[in-house]
Amino acid sequence: MARLICAAAAVLAACKTVSAQIYQFENVSLPEAKSLHTLYAFYVYSHQEAPERTLGQPFVKFHNLVSHSTDGSKTDVDLKDYSGIQLSILPYRNFWSLINPEKFCSSQEDVEAKNAETANVLLAQKPAGTPDADVNLYSHSVKFLGADGHPSDQQLPVHTTAVYILVFSNCGDFSGGQISGSVIVKNAYGFLPGNEYHKMPFYGWLSMFYTGMACVWMVLSLRYWRELFHIQYCITIVIFLGLVEAFLWWRFFEDWNNSGIRGRFIFVVAILASVVKSIFSYMLVLVASLGWGVTRPYLDQGTIVKVQALTFLYIVLDFVRESVLSFRHSHSLSMAFVMLCLLPVALLNGIIFYWIFTSLSSLMETLSERKQSEKLVLFQRLWKILIVALSLASLSLLFQLFDLSRSISVRWQYQWFFADGITHVLFCFVLIAIMVLWAPSTNGQRYAYKPVGDTETEKDSSSKAVDSSQVWADEGGLDDEEEDDSFWAAAHGKGPKADVIGNKEESS
Missing domain, CATH: 1.20.1070 (Rhopdopsin 7-helix transmembrane proteins)
Structure with missing residues (x-):
């Protein structure tokens, strides 16, 4: 049982970094070079299929995302052109058709074949020249910034009802850093999944x-x-x-x-x-x-x-x-x-x-x-x-x-x-x-409970009903003022009424 309690504590602790449709990064270590990780699932309705459409078009927003180097040999300024770190969301049902586990990072050959805009970014399996939005893939490159740099937000409309998987990828050759910021997904009615x-x-x-x-x-x-x-x-x-x-x-x-x-x-x-x-x-x-x-x-x-x-x-x-x-x-x-x-x-x-x-x-x-x-x-x-x-x-x-x-x-x-x-x-x-x-x-x-010795033998439905307060008074010799505490006194074995009920039960 101790393992289950620890498990529940771990799950509840997840609320600290994951807040429903807002996934928060707080100095999270970068993935290893040439690797990909799935982090979270977002449940999104299209604007047409949403149960409420009071807030407009659903969207995904990459907010205040920035990378920081923790490798002493390279500073953020040295890595300002590094584009291998990406956060993406894509439909769960199309995950394996869009992502090839043997080759999910683009190369120069993919750029020449117009399968990708640049090398060393997440590569989707799609027809050449097809925009990512057409296959419901929404990606954002997380940059290293210098002392004067500011992260830029990116907001993209989501048009298809689906379960979307948040993917954290690093298609470059550097992994000595951390990432901060958040990924926000909002439906047409609010933030609820x-x-x-x-x-x-x-x-x-x-x-x-x-x-x-x-x-x-x-x-x-x-x-x-x-x-x-x-x-x-x-x-x-x-x-x-x-x-x-x-x-x-x-x-x-x-x-x-x-x-x-x-x-x-x-x-x-x-x-x-x-x-x-x-x-x-x-x-x-x-x-x-x-x-x-x-x-x-x-x-x-x-x-x-x-x-x-x-x-x-x-x-x-x-x-x-x-x-x-x-x-x-x-x-x-x-x-x-x-x-x-x-x-x-x-x-x-x-x-x-x-x-x-x-x-x-x-x-x-x-x-x-x-x-x-x-x-x-x-x-x-x-x-x-x-x-x-x-x-x-x-x-x-x-x-x-x-x-x-x-x-x-x-x-x-x-x-x-x-x-x-x-x-x-x-x-x-x-x-x-x-x-x-x-x-x-x-x-x-x-x-309610009645001692066996005083239990009535029920008559047919045509018999005349007796007033309930009189029944109780006759059974225990109690008046209305005493009847409220008789049960509890008997239940705890206290007082003279407990003795009366105990004697009746023994006689039965």
């Missing part, structure tokens, strides 16, 4: 959806506040966490789109909100399936320790997973490394769902034996809802695995939905179903 853009409106609408759910739940809770019990309080927390998560991600993408910089602080906080919401939701369903507040007033110490350990482990591993997935499309992360970060969380999810379903099955058997038919029907419906959600999630995962066989240049425009969107849609579906099942109502306390 094309594969991330759709998340911004999605999380905006999701925030409004959670706000609507929160308002409905608050109205019901205020209306039936005397009937509330702990599971309904937990549902309130889940809705709040979902709202916080959606708002933070929306704010993160909005800021990224406007500034071109991936805000590290809000990025980390948004990931933490996602992880905490997920594990809190899982644990809510788990403890309900274990019978907490349904067939028992509290969980035993051993179960609590297991839940706490599982929660801590999940938060650490899922934070690593979310961090890595956020960078997998732009950075050259190996498939083995990505799988190393995904598998532990997948295994934990399997353990959690297995525990939930086995506990839920046992709970339904207990409720059936006790003839608590209303509670049994509720958890049978919960079982069906979880089965449907798990089935849909499995189908989505299978499609993603199948889709991996397709080129990223084909699937990058819609992949966000299967990686992020469908997860939130399924989560909202399950949350709404749980809200309906446990919605505050006049007789909401019938789903």
Whole structure:
């Protein structure tokens, strides 16, 4: 696990030098002579295909790029005519057709054949005399400047929708230097990469959806506040966490789109909100399936320790997973490394769902034996809802695995939905179903824990309903002022009420 934590730290550290559609060079060493390196991936929509066209033509800008000699034998002035250092972007799908790995640097013969303008620059495989822009290749030579020199910017329009690879090449014979400056790519709507853009409106609408759910739940809770019990309080927390998560991600993408910089602080906080919401939701369903507040007033110490350990482990591993997935499309992360970060969380999810379903099955058997038919029907419906959600999630995962066989240049425009969107849609579906099942109502306390000795034998639907406050008063000899703290006193084994419940459980 230590390796995974270090890996996440390394990925997050990348934010310092790579800010989304702005790739920053800060005294980066030059490549070796006659070498080429791929650095980053930019996702660009053409102006015609962009989801928004408010800012004009997409472009790539080579900004303040300059080389400095670190070789004592040659100064910047001595190297002012050196043109071998270049930064270029070119389409990923055409990379190997444009770049010949056996010969990617031009020679004098290429100049004479009109395949290149000068010698010792990046050579593209294209028809003689064809401009670089016609094959969507955009290059900039990074010069060495003297004491009075100033770097010149170059801005080039991008006309084709594609994934573009940033290439750092050195076709000369000198490598004792460093480079500073930045490469900026901007879409017609802002700085967000094309594969991330759709998340911004999605999380905006999701925030409004959670706000609507929160308002409905608050109205019901205020209306039936005397009937509330702990599971309904937990549902309130889940809705709040979902709202916080959606708002933070929306704010993160909005800021990224406007500034071109991936805000590290809000990025980390948004990931933490996602992880905490997920594990809190899982644990809510788990403890309900274990019978907490349904067939028992509290969980035993051993179960609590297991839940706490599982929660801590999940938060650490899922934070690593979310961090890595956020960078997998732009950075050259190996498939083995990505799988190393995904598998532990997948295994934990399997353990959690297995525990939930086995506990839920046992709970339904207990409720059936006790003839608590209303509670049994509720958890049978919960079982069906979880089965449907798990089935849909499995189908989505299978499609993603199948889709991996397709080129990223084909699937990058819609992949966000299967990686992020469908997860939130399924989560909202399950949350709404749980809200309906446990919605505050006049007789909401019938789903709460009751000692076995006092459990009602349910009558047919035509029997007359009894006021819930009277039921509770009859069961424990409690008045309304005492009922709020009876559960917690019993749960912690304190006070005379704990003794009453303990005696009743022993007698059962």
